[in-house]
Amino acid sequence: MKYQLDIWRDQSGVPHVVAAEEAGAYWGLGYVHGKDRGMQLLYMRILGQGRVSELLDASDNSLLVDKFFRRMNWSGHTGPPLAALNGAELANLDAYCEGVNAAIFEKVPWEYKMLGYQPEPWTREDCLLLARMLGYLTLAQSQAEMELLFVEMVQAGVEEPMLEELFPGILGGLDAALIKQVTLGDRMVPNTALWGTGAPRMMASNNWVLSGAKTASGKPMVANDPHLEINRLPNIWSEAVLSWGENYAMGGTMPGLPGVLTGRTNHFAWGVTYAFIDAVDSWMEKCRDGCYYRQPDDQWIPFRQREELILRKKKPAETIIFYENDHGVLDGDPTQEGIYLATRWAAGEAGAKMLSMALGVWGIHSVADSLSSLGAVESGWDFVAADNDGDIAFQMSGLVPRRRPGVSGFVPLPGWLPENDWDGFHDPADMPVCRNPESGFFATANHDLNQYGKFAPINMPMGSYRAERINQLLAEGEKHTAAQMGQMQYDVYSLQAERFMEILRPLLPMSLQGEILRQWDLCYDADSLGAFLFEQVYQALYLDVFGAGMGEELIKYLNGETGSFIDFYQNFDRVLLAEESLWFGGRGREQLYREAAAKALQVKPVRWGDQRQFTMSHILFGGTIPGFFGFDRGPETAIGGRATIHQGQLYRSAGRQTSFLPSIRVIADLAEDVLLTNLAGGPSDRRWSKYYVSDMANWREGKFKRLSTDPHQSKKKL
Numbered sequence: 034m035k036y037q038l039d040i041w042r043d044q045s046g047v048p049h050v051v052a053a054e055e056a057g058a059y060w061g062l063g064y065v066h067g068k069d070r071g072m073q074l075l076y077m078r079i080l081g082q083g084r085v086s087e088l089l090d091a092s093d094n095s096l097l098v099d100k101f102f103r104r105m106n107w108s109g110h111t112g113p114p115l116a117a118l119n120g121a122e123l124a125n126l127d128a129y130c131e132g133v134n135a136a137i138f139e140k141v142p143w144e145y146k147m148l149g150y151q152p153e154p155w156t157r158e159d160c161l162l163l164a165r166m167l168g169y170l171t172l173a174q175s176q177a178e179m180e181l182l183f184v185e186m187v188q189a190g191v192e193e194p195m196l197e198e199l200f201p202g203i204l205g206g207l208d209a210a211l212i213k214q215v216t217l218g219d220r221m222v223p224n225t226a227l228w229g230t231g232a233p234r235m236m237a238s239n240n241w242v243l244s245g246a247k248t249a250s251g252k253p254m255v256a257n258d259p260h261l262e263i264n265r266l267p268n269i270w271s272e273a274v275l276s277w278g279e280n281y282a283m284g285g286t287m288p289g290l291p292g293v294l295t296g297r298t299n300h301f302a303w304g305v306t307y308a309f310i311d312a313v314d315s316w317m318e319k320c321r322d323g324c325y326y327r328q329p330d331d332q333w334i335p336f337r338q339r340e341e342l343i344l345r346k347k348k349p350a351e352t353i354i355f356y357e358n359d360h361g362v363l364d365g366d367p368t369q370e371g372i373y374l375a376t377r378w379a380a381g382e383a384g385a386k387m388l389s390m391a392l393g394v395w396g397i398h399s400v401a402d403s404l405s406s407l408g409a410v411e412s413g414w415d416f417v418a419a420d421n422d423g424d425i426a427f428q429m430s431g432l433v434p435r436r437r438p439g440v441s442g443f444v445p446l447p448g449w450l451p452e453n454d455w456d457g458f459h460d461p462a463d464m465p466v467c468r469n470p471e472s473g474f475f476a477t478a479n480h481d482l483n484q485y486g487k488f489a490p491i492n493m494p495m496g497s498y499r500a501e502r503i504n505q506l507l508a509e510g511e512k513h514t515a516a517q518m519g520q521m522q523y524d525v526y527s528l529q530a531e532r533f534m535e536i537l538r539p540l541l542p543m544s545l546q547g548e549i550l551r552q553w554d555l556c557y558d559a560d561s562l563g564a565f566l567f568e569q570v571y572q573a574l575y576l577d578v579f580g581a582g583m584g585e586e587l588i589k590y591l592n593g594e595t596g597s598f599i600d601f602y603q604n605f606d607r608v609l610l611a612e613e614s615l616w617f618g619g620r621g622r623e624q625l626y627r628e629a630a631a632k633a634l635q636v637k638p639v640r641w642g643d644q645r646q647f648t649m650s651h652i653l654f655g656g657t658i659p660g661f662f663g664f665d666r667g668p669e670t671a672i673g674g675r676a677t678i679h680q681g682q683l684y685r686s687a688g689r690q691t692s693f694l695p696s697i698r699v700i701a702d703l704a705e706d707v708l709l710t711n712l713a714g715g716p717s718d719r720r721w722s723k724y725y726v727s728d729m730a731n732w733r734e735g736k737f738k739r740l741s742t743d744p745h746q747s748k749k750k751l
Contacts, residue, residue, distance in 0.1 A: 036052060036053070036054065036056065036057030036060050036061070036128070037052070037053040037054075037057060038050060038051060038052040038053065038057045038058070038060070038061050039051045039052075040061050040064065040065065040751050041748040041749060041750065041751060042716070042724075042748070042749040042750070042751055043274075043740070043746055043747065043748070043749075044746065044747045044749075045716075045727070045728065045738045046715065046716045046717070046723070046724035046727050046728075046749075047272045047273065047274060047716055047738075047740060048065040048068075048069060048272075048273050048274070048716065048751055049273075049274040049275075049276075049742075049748075050062055050064075050065060050273065050274070050275045050276070051276050051277075052275075052276070052277040053277065053278075054277055054278075055121075055125060055277050055280075055395060056124055056125050056128040057128070057277060058275045058276065058277045059125040059126070059128040059129040059132065059291050059292075059392075060128040060129065060131055060132040060135075061132060061275065062129060062132065062273055062275055062286065062291060062292075063128070063129040063130060063131065063132025063133040063134075063135075063136070063155075063291065064132035064133070064135055064136045065132075065136075065271075065273055065751070066132075066133055066136070066271060066286070066288040066289065067132065067133040067134070067135065067136025067137045067139075067155075068136040068139075068751060069271060069288075069716050069717045069718065069719075069724075069751075070267060070271050070288035070717070070718045071133075071136060071137045071140075071141075071142045071718070072142040072144050072145070072653070072718045072719075073267050073288050073652065073718045074133070074155075074163075074288035074289040075137065075142070075145065075152050076652060076653065077163055077166065077288070077289055078155075078159050078162065078163070078289065080098065080102060080166075081102055081107055081108065081162045081163065081165075081166050082102065082108050082162070083098075083099040083100070083101075083102035083103035083108075083341070083343065084099065084343075084344075085098050085099055086099050086343055086344065086345040086346065086348075087099075087343065087344035087345065087346065088148070088150045088346075089148055089150070089346075089653075090346070091345040091346040091347060091348045096343065096345065096351065099343050100343070100353060103341040103343065103353060103355070104355055104362055105165075105169070105378075105381065106339070106355075106362075106381075107161075107162050107165040107166060107169075107381070108158065108162050109382075110382040111157075111158045111161050111162075113384075114161060114383065114384040114385040115157050115158070115161060115385055117384050117385065118385055118388065118389060118392075121392075122388070122389055122392045122393065123157075125291065125392050126157050126160060126291055126388065126392060127157065129160070129291035130154075130155045130156055130157060130159075130160070133155040133289075134154050134155050137152055137155070138152075138154075144653055144654075155289075159289065160289060160290060160291060160388055161385055161388065163287070163289040163290055164290060164385065164387040164388055164412075165380070165381065165412075167287065167290070167387070167412070168380055168387065168411070168412025168413070169378060169380070169381070169412070174313075175309075175600045175601075176309070176311055176312075176313050176493055177313040177315075177376060177378070179493055179600070179601055180313070180315060180443055180444075180445070181217075181315075181374075183196075183200065183443065183444070184212055184215060184217065184315075184374070184445060185217070186583060187207075187209050187212045187213060188212065188213050188215070188217075189583065189584065189587075191582055191583060192615075193207065193209055194615055195582055195615045195616055198607075198608060198611075198614060198615055198616065199604050199605070199607075199608060199616075200443065200493075200604060201607075202441075203441040203443040203444070203492040203493070204441075204443065204444055205439040205440045205441055205444065206439065206440045206444050206446050206453075207444045208447070211317060211372070211447065212317070212445065214371075214372050215317055215372050215373065215374060215445070216365055216371045216372065216373055217364065217374070218364040218365050218373070237260040237306075237307070237478070237479050237495060237499075237680050237682075237693055238257070238258065238259040238260050238261075238305070238306035238307060238478070238479065239256075239257070239258050239260070239306065239476070239477070239478045239499060239500075239503060239522070239678055240255070240256065240257040240258075240304030240305060240306050240415065240416075240417045240476070240477055240478075241255075241256050241304075241417060241474060241475065241476035241477070241503055241507065242254070242255045242256075242304070242417040242418065242419050242425045242426070242427070242474065242475055242476075243255075243419075243425070243473060243474045243507065243513055244419075244423060244425050244469070244473040244474065245423050246473045246511075247473040247474055247507065247510070247511060247512075247513055248512065248513050248514070248702065248704075249512040249513065249514045250514075250702050250703075250704035250705075251704065252421075252423070252702060252703040252704035253302070253419030253420070253423060253424075253425050253703050254302075254419070254513065254515060254518060254700065254701060254702045254703070255297070255302040255303060255304050255417060255418070255419050255699075255700070255701045256304065256518040256521070256522065256698075256699065256700045256701075257295050257303075257304025257305065257306075257417075257698075257699045257700075258522045258679075258695040258696075258697070258698045258699070259285075259295065259305070259306065259695070259696050259697060260680045260693045260694060260695055260696065261693065261694075261696040262691050262692055262693065262696075263649065263692055263694050263695075263696050263713040263714075264647045264648060264649050264650060264667075264669075264691065264692045265649065265650060265651075265652050265655070266649050266650065266651050266652065266655075266664070266665070266666065266714055266718070266725070266726070267652070267714050267715070267717070267718035267725075268696060268697070268712055268713055268714030268715075269287060269696060270285040270286070270287060270696055270697040270712060271285075271286050271287065271288050271716065272284065272285060272286070272697070272710060272712060272716065272740065273286050273293070274740050274741075274742060275293070276742050277395075279299070280298065280299060280395050281298060281299050281706070281742045282296065282297070282298045282394050282395065283296050283297060283298075283708050283740045283741075283742075284296015284297060284699055284708055284710070284740075285697045285699060285710075290387075290388070290391060291388065291391055291392055292388075292390075292391025292392055292394055293391070293394055294391060295697070295699050296699055296701070296708055297701040297703075297708050298394060298395065298397070299421075299706060300397065300398040300399065300420060300421055301397060301398070301399065301400060301403060301418055301419060301420040301421065301703075302418065302419050302701035302703060302708075303403065303407070303416055303417065303418040303419075304416070304417050304418075304699060305414050305415065305416050306414065306415045306477050306478065306479055307413065307414060307415070307479055308413035308414050308415045308429050308430070308431055308477075308479075308482070308490070308491065309413065309479055309491050309493060309494045309495060310413035310429070310431040310433055310490040310491055311433070311441065311442040311443065311490065311491065311492045311493065312378060312379035312380060312412075312413060312431055312432060312433055312434065312490075313376065313377070313378045313379070313442075314360075314376070314377060314434065314436075314442050314445075314455070315360075315361075315374045315375065315376045315445040316360040316361075316374070316375050316376075316445060316446055316447070316448030316453065317372050317373075317374060317445050317446065317447050317448055318358070318360065318363060318367075318372065318373055318374070318375050318448045318449070319372055319448075319449055320363070320365070320367035320369075320370065320371060320372070320373055321333070321367070321368075321370040322367075322368060322370075323335055323336055323338075323356070323367050323368050324336065324367065325358055325363075325367065325375075325448065325449070326449045327449050327451075328449050328450055328451070329451075334358070336356035336357060336358055336363065336367055337356070337357045337358065338354050338355070338356060338357075339354070339355045339356075339357060340352060340353070340354050340355075341353045341354075341355065357375075358375060358448075359377075359454070360375035360376075360377055360448050360454075361375045361376045361377030361378070361381075362375065362376060362377075363375045364376065374445055375448060379411070379431075379432040379433065379434055379455075379458065380411040380412045380413075380431070380432050383411035383432055384411060386409045386410045386411050387410050387411065387412060389406070389409075390406050390407060390409070390410055393406060398420070399420045399421075399422060399424065400418050400419065400420045400422075400424040400425065400426045400468065401424065403416075403418050403420075403426075403428070404418075404426060404428045404466065404468075405461075405462075407428045407430055408428050408429070408430050408461045408462070408464055408466070409430065409461050410430035410431070411430075411431065411432040412430070412431060412432075413429070413430060413431030413433075413490070414429070414430045414431070415427065415428075415429050415477035415479075415482065416428045416429075416430065417475055417476075417477060419701075419703060420703070421703055424468065424469060425468075425469060425470075425474075425475065426466070426467065426468040426469070426475075427465070427466065427467045427468075427470075427475045427477065427482075427485065428464070428465075428466050429464045429465040429466065429482060429485070429486065429490065430461070430464065431464065431490060432458050433458060433459045433464070433488075433490040434455040434456075434457075434458055434459075435455060435456040435457050435458060435459055436455065436456070437452050437453065437456070440453070441489075441492045442492065443492050443493065459488055459490070463486060463487035463488055464486050464490065465482045465483065465484070465485035465486035465490070466485060466486070467485045472504075472507075472508070474504070474507045474508075476500050476503040476504055476507065477500065478495070478497075478499035478500035478503060478678075479494060479495040479499075480494050480495055480496065480497040480499070480500045481494040481497065482494075493601055493604070494603065495600060495601065495602075495603060496529065496602055496603035496606060496675075496676055497603070498527065498528040498529045498676035498677075499676060499677065499678055499680070501528055502524065502526060502528050502677070502678055503521065503678060505528075506521055506524070514702075515700050515702045515709055518700045519698070519700060519709065519735065519737055520735075521678060522678065522679060522695060522698050522700075523672075523678075523679050523735050524677065524678040524679055525556045525557040525558050525672055525673045525674070525677045525678075525679050525681075526554075526555055526556050526677060526678075527555050527556070527557060527674055527676050527677050528676065529602075529606065529674075529675070529676035530553075530555045530564075530567055530674075530676070531555050532610060533567070533571065533609075533610070534550075534553070534555065534567070536610070536622070536623075536626055537550075537570065537626050537630060538550075538551055540623060540626050540627045540630060541630055541634070542630060542631055542634060544634060545638070546566055546634040546635075546636070546638060547630070547634055549562050549563055549566060549638055550563050550566045550567060550570070550630075550634070553566070553567065557641055557672060557673050557674040557677050557681060558641065558642075558672055559640060559641060559642030559645075559670050559672050560640050560641070560642065561640065561641040561642075562638040562639070562640065562641070564641040564674065565638060565639055565640065565641045565644060566633075566634060566636075566638055568674070569633040569634065569636055570626075570629050570630050570633045570634065572633070573629040573630075573632050573633035574609060574625065574626065574629040575588065575605055575609060576588050576589065577625065577628070577629055578608065578609060578614075578616050578617065578625065579605065579608075579616065581616070581618050582616055582618075602675055602676070641672075642670045642671075642672065645670055645671040645672070645681060645683055646667070646668040646669070646670060646671075647667060647668060647669055647671060647683055647692055648665050648666070648667035648668055648669075649665060649666045649667050649669060649713075649714070649726075650664075650665045651664035651665055651720070662720070663720060663725075664720050666726055666729070669729075669733070671683050671692060671694055673694070679694075679695060680693055680694060680695070681693075681694050682694070694713070695713070695732075696712075696713050697710060697711070697712050697713070698710060698711050698712075698732075698737070700737065706741060706742065707739050707740065707741045708739070708740040708741070709737040709738070709739060709740075710737060710738060710740060711728055711731040711732045711736065711737050711738065712728040712731075712732060713728075713729065713732045714726055714728060714729065714732075715727040715728050715729070716728075
């Protein structure tokens with residue numbers, strides 16, 4: 034080791050790196066990731082490279098997973114993005130990789146020894162691969178899947194006026210007759226086996242920032258609670274405290290990526306949520322003889338062919354050919370004449386601005402400094418930030434394509450018409466931004482924030498209920514404390530339920546169930562009977578309304594086995610809350626609600642928490658090793674619902690249970706050099722470590738530990 038540094042754990046097991054120089058801090062973070070989360074970060078690389086079949090498991094499901102990641106090709110096109118990093122960034126990136134390698138080769142995780150895998154060195158390219166995975170998996174991917182579902186709805190014969198009602202204002206360019214001719218390959222229904230591998234699922238999050246005028250301390254505060262899949266061990270996040278000289282950074286990091294992604298420095302604090310920008314488009318391509326058609330010259334142009342060899346343990350290797358053009362990767366075989374979809378993600382071949390932002394965190398001393406760095410990140414995020422001078426801000430990031438007027442990017446367009454091509458990308462300076470709002474606070478919760486930009490990057494946001502509830506609570510007080518921010522992160526009151534119950538309450542039957550629901554406080558706490566009964570009515574309602582137009586079996590599948598009604602419930606709610614709709618099939622809204630309540634409220638009331646049990650499964654061995662060995666933990670109870678600040682979503686996907694709940698909670702009051710956190714898990718991915726799930730009690734009970742650089746705190750060996 035060529036750096037002068039000290040690495041230790043605090044009383045909660047969180048690793049601290051104290052370095053004499055900046056590169057040493059990154060070396061130390063790499064070492065910490067390799068030591069505490071070596072199994073995890075190597076597994077993420079194996080997934081991202083599409084090598085599960087080769088290195089871990091040669092099952093048919095693993096082959097599907099490898100095909101998915103090879104199709105995305107995130108290991109490719111890494112040279113130019115990395116070359117664009119400046120000298121200091123590259124030096125710190127290399128120091129981080131050196132630290133990872135020092136740890137994983139000091140002691141290769143026993144799981145890989147058992148599987149016969151000898152890790153290759155960690156590289157710059159691996160960091161970029163993980164940054165791309167972070168920006169796409171479930172996040173940008175959810176937009177792509179919704180656009181594919183739309184194609185299936187068109188092909189199923191859902192009429193255009195009904196589609197317009199469900200997706201208002203974003204269907205420009207729709208040619209339903211042409212879409213019906215598309216041959217689909219990777220259909221959204223059923224889903225692939227991707228999520229059965231323990232790949233990280235990321236979705237909803239909350240963050241908010243308050244000016245000093247709204248806080249008891251007189252200094253700004255930032256709160257962030259990313260809602261990711263938490264029924265996996267280890268947690269996606271790994272906490273760390275880094276310092277060199279007079280500088281420090283502390284908060285949530287992700288193994289394999291250099292830097293703190295949510296947290297604070299001694300100058301400013303920030304939080305991050307997903308922005309739901311539309312950066313994924315599909316085009317319809319006329320294909321024959323391995324070529325695609327182009328006007329106006331009636332050309333047939335050969336596809337570029339990318340050949341991928343997938344090795345399989347103790348099985349024959351499989352060669353896959355992907356056909357590509359400027360519209361992305363084709364979903365089909367162009368040697369067979371037909372119309373297929375080609376799909377492209379704007380950030381898939383983009384630069385390394387996410388790495389640049391993480392590597393440059395020490396140099397950000399103010400909100401003004403931070404906005405250009407945060408806004409330049411290629412994948413779509415909503416950042417809130419605050420600095421010691423009292424400034425607060427919101428900044429959206431993401432590489433957003435320029436499309437022709439009247440086209441949103443949601444509908445697949447004819448690829449052979451040149452006017453349907455992207456015309457470069459929007460200037461990051463035109464993305465939504467808000468600095469020092471008059472209200473004294475700003476919140477994001479994956480909702481529509483287009484009004485703050487010079488163009489509209491979002492066409493399919495999540496519902497606004499969580500953001501409205503956060504704004505409601507922040508507006509009520511003037512002297513907010515960090516403790517109150519923590520209480521808000523556990524808030525389970527549903528504005529969605531409030532709006533439905535305004536219609537439903539007078540229509541409820543005069544029964545025990547009807548009375549329980551009538552008196553419900555609209556909170557999704559573990560003991561609530563009303564939350565359980567409301568969900569029964571809500572599901573009966575959309576099954577009736579949308580099942581008639583899309584097929585009851587499809588709706589049951591989308592609800593029970595995918596995240597469609599979780600991710601994009603705002604679109605469905607818009608119809609269900611309307612006074613009249615084509616989806617109602619000529620029936621009145623009151624009739625629909627009354628019938629849904631009468632049908633759904635035949636069930637015996639049970640506690641909401643009894644229906645929200647989940648097990649936290651080990652990403653490699655989950656469900657395969659007897660429970661007494663302790664790799665899997667649980668059961669745990671998910672409080673909250675789809676539309677509460679504390680989101681609590683459980684559903685099945687690809688045959689396994691998944692979840693969206695707060696994965697880490699972060700609160701920074703800039704009045705003191707402390708960060709309050711709790712984590713659904715613990716610092717280590719080592720099953721036999723006492724830090725494997727050491728923070729679960731805090732996470733469950735609403736308690737927060739204090740991260741700080743206090744040199745006098747109790748220190749333990751890493």
